Amino acid sequence: MVKVSLFRLYLLRAMYLFIVAGFGMFIWPGILHHRGPWELMQGVVNCMLIAFWTLAIFGLRYPLQMLPVLLWEFVWKMVWLLAVGLPAWLGGGMDEATQANAFACAFALLIPFVLPWRYLVVHYLVKAGDPWRAEGDQRLEAGASIR
Template sequence: MEEVGKVRLNFLRAMYVFIVIGLGLSNTPEAISEMGRAADSYTVINAMLMGFMILALVGVFFPLKMLPILMFELLWKVIWLAMFALPIHLSAGLDEYATDVAFACFIGVVLTPLVLPWRYIFKTYFVR
């Protein structure tokens, strides 16, 4: 199996750190402040994002083993932009919250494919 170079591994680690910092600043304070107050879809999303953040932290130390986290990150952002943000933008326009989320998703859609080791992913997950 083809090895992934040290530079690519460091880019992967940087992407995991970027996710940890981003979610740590944007999601963790809200999740902690809402702890024990409600059990609704927002708290489920916050819990899932905290779990995602913890797995991204693991990715800093094991970048190749946690590649499915980055693949999931790319997929959900592409799906959200294509199925929700773009149609709303083309019809009524996005509100301030949706614009901020769309921008964050767009950044992820641009950066994530640049750091992913596509040959390694293809050989590891799709060729047997």
């Protein structure tokens, strides 16, 4: 069993708090005071941001259980920076909206510094995965004891 230090747990909580506070200051006012319908993609983005914000709140209490949320945030932002932001910057075609998004995505570069990498490797790469099918007469039930 890999133990995560209390210091690392507080670092994770600080990251979740950073996300919750940042989204609270920048996303919620635009959602609460918006008038009229959103365009399709803006509506999708806003709904996903609210879902992410909500899951980050759970991360304050359960920082290790909500690690996949931080990993998702890190991965999608790095993909965007490499696939969209970097080519636009190198090509000299970075408009104001792309610059603003690149700046916002760059904050995800902090995430790898707070992640408990040993814990992630043990629990997500080394640990056996859940079964794909029941063996024999064994039935998998929700809430069953874990061995």
